[in-house]
Amino acid sequence: MKIPPRCLRANAHAERFIGTARREATDRLLIINEHHLRSVLGRYATHYNHRRPHQALQLAPPRPDRPIAEADYTAIRRRPVLGGLINEYEPVAA
Structure with a gap:
Protein backbone atom coordinates (compact mmCIF):
# COMPACT_ATOMS: atom_id res chain seq x y z
CA MET A 1 0.00 0.00 0.00
CA LYS A 2 1.43 3.37 -0.96
CA ILE A 3 1.65 6.12 1.63
CA PRO A 4 -0.03 9.39 0.61
CA PRO A 5 2.47 12.22 0.03
CA ARG A 6 2.97 14.70 2.88
CA CYS A 7 0.86 12.68 5.27
CA LEU A 8 2.89 12.69 8.49
CA ARG A 9 0.72 10.22 10.36
CA ALA A 10 0.65 7.53 7.66
CA ASN A 11 3.76 5.79 8.95
CA ALA A 12 4.49 7.14 12.41
CA PRO A 53 16.97 3.12 26.70
CA HIS A 54 13.24 2.74 26.16
CA GLN A 55 10.80 4.56 28.45
CA ALA A 56 8.05 1.94 28.17
CA LEU A 57 10.54 -0.72 29.34
CA GLN A 58 11.67 1.22 32.45
CA LEU A 59 14.75 2.48 30.55
CA ALA A 60 15.86 -1.01 29.50
CA PRO A 61 17.07 -1.55 25.92
CA PRO A 62 14.54 -3.08 23.48
CA ARG A 63 16.77 -6.02 22.44
CA PRO A 64 19.89 -6.15 24.64
CA ASP A 65 22.81 -8.13 23.26
CA ARG A 66 23.70 -9.34 26.78
CA PRO A 67 21.74 -9.83 30.02
CA ILE A 68 20.83 -6.72 32.00
CA ALA A 69 22.55 -6.48 35.39
CA GLU A 70 20.41 -6.43 38.52
CA ALA A 71 20.03 -3.33 40.70
CA ASP A 72 23.04 -4.24 42.89
CA TYR A 73 25.57 -2.32 40.81
CA THR A 74 27.83 0.41 42.13
CA ALA A 75 29.29 1.93 38.96
CA ILE A 76 28.28 2.77 35.42
CA ARG A 77 30.50 2.24 32.38
CA ARG A 78 30.32 4.63 29.41
CA ARG A 79 30.97 3.35 25.89
CA PRO A 80 31.16 5.78 22.95
CA VAL A 81 29.24 5.05 19.73
CA LEU A 82 29.90 6.79 16.41
CA GLY A 83 33.15 8.29 17.61
CA GLY A 84 31.65 9.65 20.83
CA LEU A 85 28.60 11.25 19.20
CA ILE A 86 26.36 8.97 21.26
CA ASN A 87 27.32 7.48 24.63
CA GLU A 88 25.92 4.19 25.86
CA TYR A 89 25.78 3.62 29.58
CA GLU A 90 25.64 0.22 31.22
CA PRO A 91 25.75 -0.76 34.89
CA VAL A 92 28.79 -2.62 36.18
CA ALA A 93 28.04 -5.36 38.71
CA ALA A 94 29.81 -5.07 42.04
Missing part, protein backbone atom coordinates in the same frame (compact mmCIF):
# COMPACT_ATOMS: atom_id res chain seq x y z
CA HIS A 13 7.20 4.58 13.27
CA ALA A 14 9.29 5.45 10.21
CA GLU A 15 8.79 9.17 10.77
CA ARG A 16 9.88 8.82 14.39
CA PHE A 17 13.06 6.92 13.44
CA ILE A 18 13.97 9.35 10.65
CA GLY A 19 13.49 12.38 12.90
CA THR A 20 15.48 10.81 15.73
CA ALA A 21 18.30 9.71 13.40
CA ARG A 22 18.52 13.21 11.95
CA ARG A 23 18.61 14.91 15.35
CA GLU A 24 21.01 12.49 17.06
CA ALA A 25 23.34 11.44 14.24
CA THR A 26 23.33 13.14 10.86
CA ASP A 27 22.75 16.74 11.99
CA ARG A 28 25.91 16.57 14.12
CA LEU A 29 28.24 15.02 11.54
CA LEU A 30 29.73 16.19 8.28
CA ILE A 31 28.75 13.38 5.89
CA ILE A 32 31.41 12.97 3.20
CA ASN A 33 29.78 10.56 0.74
CA GLU A 34 27.11 7.88 0.39
CA HIS A 35 29.35 5.15 1.83
CA HIS A 36 29.98 7.25 4.94
CA LEU A 37 26.25 7.97 5.30
CA ARG A 38 25.37 4.27 5.03
CA SER A 39 28.03 3.41 7.61
CA VAL A 40 26.79 6.05 10.09
CA LEU A 41 23.13 5.09 9.63
CA GLY A 42 23.94 1.38 9.98
CA ARG A 43 25.74 1.91 13.29
CA TYR A 44 23.00 4.25 14.51
CA ALA A 45 20.25 1.76 13.57
CA THR A 46 22.06 -0.94 15.55
CA HIS A 47 22.28 1.40 18.54
CA TYR A 48 18.62 2.44 18.14
CA ASN A 49 17.30 -1.14 17.95
CA HIS A 50 19.51 -2.81 20.55
CA ARG A 51 21.07 -0.48 23.09
CA ARG A 52 19.12 2.78 23.58
Whole structure:
Protein backbone atom coordinates (compact mmCIF):
# COMPACT_ATOMS: atom_id res chain seq x y z
CA MET A 1 0.00 0.00 0.00
CA LYS A 2 1.43 3.37 -0.96
CA ILE A 3 1.65 6.12 1.63
CA PRO A 4 -0.03 9.39 0.61
CA PRO A 5 2.47 12.22 0.03
CA ARG A 6 2.97 14.70 2.88
CA CYS A 7 0.86 12.68 5.27
CA LEU A 8 2.89 12.69 8.49
CA ARG A 9 0.72 10.22 10.36
CA ALA A 10 0.65 7.53 7.66
CA ASN A 11 3.76 5.79 8.95
CA ALA A 12 4.49 7.14 12.41
CA HIS A 13 7.20 4.58 13.27
CA ALA A 14 9.29 5.45 10.21
CA GLU A 15 8.79 9.17 10.77
CA ARG A 16 9.88 8.82 14.39
CA PHE A 17 13.06 6.92 13.44
CA ILE A 18 13.97 9.35 10.65
CA GLY A 19 13.49 12.38 12.90
CA THR A 20 15.48 10.81 15.73
CA ALA A 21 18.30 9.71 13.40
CA ARG A 22 18.52 13.21 11.95
CA ARG A 23 18.61 14.91 15.35
CA GLU A 24 21.01 12.49 17.06
CA ALA A 25 23.34 11.44 14.24
CA THR A 26 23.33 13.14 10.86
CA ASP A 27 22.75 16.74 11.99
CA ARG A 28 25.91 16.57 14.12
CA LEU A 29 28.24 15.02 11.54
CA LEU A 30 29.73 16.19 8.28
CA ILE A 31 28.75 13.38 5.89
CA ILE A 32 31.41 12.97 3.20
CA ASN A 33 29.78 10.56 0.74
CA GLU A 34 27.11 7.88 0.39
CA HIS A 35 29.35 5.15 1.83
CA HIS A 36 29.98 7.25 4.94
CA LEU A 37 26.25 7.97 5.30
CA ARG A 38 25.37 4.27 5.03
CA SER A 39 28.03 3.41 7.61
CA VAL A 40 26.79 6.05 10.09
CA LEU A 41 23.13 5.09 9.63
CA GLY A 42 23.94 1.38 9.98
CA ARG A 43 25.74 1.91 13.29
CA TYR A 44 23.00 4.25 14.51
CA ALA A 45 20.25 1.76 13.57
CA THR A 46 22.06 -0.94 15.55
CA HIS A 47 22.28 1.40 18.54
CA TYR A 48 18.62 2.44 18.14
CA ASN A 49 17.30 -1.14 17.95
CA HIS A 50 19.51 -2.81 20.55
CA ARG A 51 21.07 -0.48 23.09
CA ARG A 52 19.12 2.78 23.58
CA PRO A 53 16.97 3.12 26.70
CA HIS A 54 13.24 2.74 26.16
CA GLN A 55 10.80 4.56 28.45
CA ALA A 56 8.05 1.94 28.17
CA LEU A 57 10.54 -0.72 29.34
CA GLN A 58 11.67 1.22 32.45
CA LEU A 59 14.75 2.48 30.55
CA ALA A 60 15.86 -1.01 29.50
CA PRO A 61 17.07 -1.55 25.92
CA PRO A 62 14.54 -3.08 23.48
CA ARG A 63 16.77 -6.02 22.44
CA PRO A 64 19.89 -6.15 24.64
CA ASP A 65 22.81 -8.13 23.26
CA ARG A 66 23.70 -9.34 26.78
CA PRO A 67 21.74 -9.83 30.02
CA ILE A 68 20.83 -6.72 32.00
CA ALA A 69 22.55 -6.48 35.39
CA GLU A 70 20.41 -6.43 38.52
CA ALA A 71 20.03 -3.33 40.70
CA ASP A 72 23.04 -4.24 42.89
CA TYR A 73 25.57 -2.32 40.81
CA THR A 74 27.83 0.41 42.13
CA ALA A 75 29.29 1.93 38.96
CA ILE A 76 28.28 2.77 35.42
CA ARG A 77 30.50 2.24 32.38
CA ARG A 78 30.32 4.63 29.41
CA ARG A 79 30.97 3.35 25.89
CA PRO A 80 31.16 5.78 22.95
CA VAL A 81 29.24 5.05 19.73
CA LEU A 82 29.90 6.79 16.41
CA GLY A 83 33.15 8.29 17.61
CA GLY A 84 31.65 9.65 20.83
CA LEU A 85 28.60 11.25 19.20
CA ILE A 86 26.36 8.97 21.26
CA ASN A 87 27.32 7.48 24.63
CA GLU A 88 25.92 4.19 25.86
CA TYR A 89 25.78 3.62 29.58
CA GLU A 90 25.64 0.22 31.22
CA PRO A 91 25.75 -0.76 34.89
CA VAL A 92 28.79 -2.62 36.18
CA ALA A 93 28.04 -5.36 38.71
CA ALA A 94 29.81 -5.07 42.04
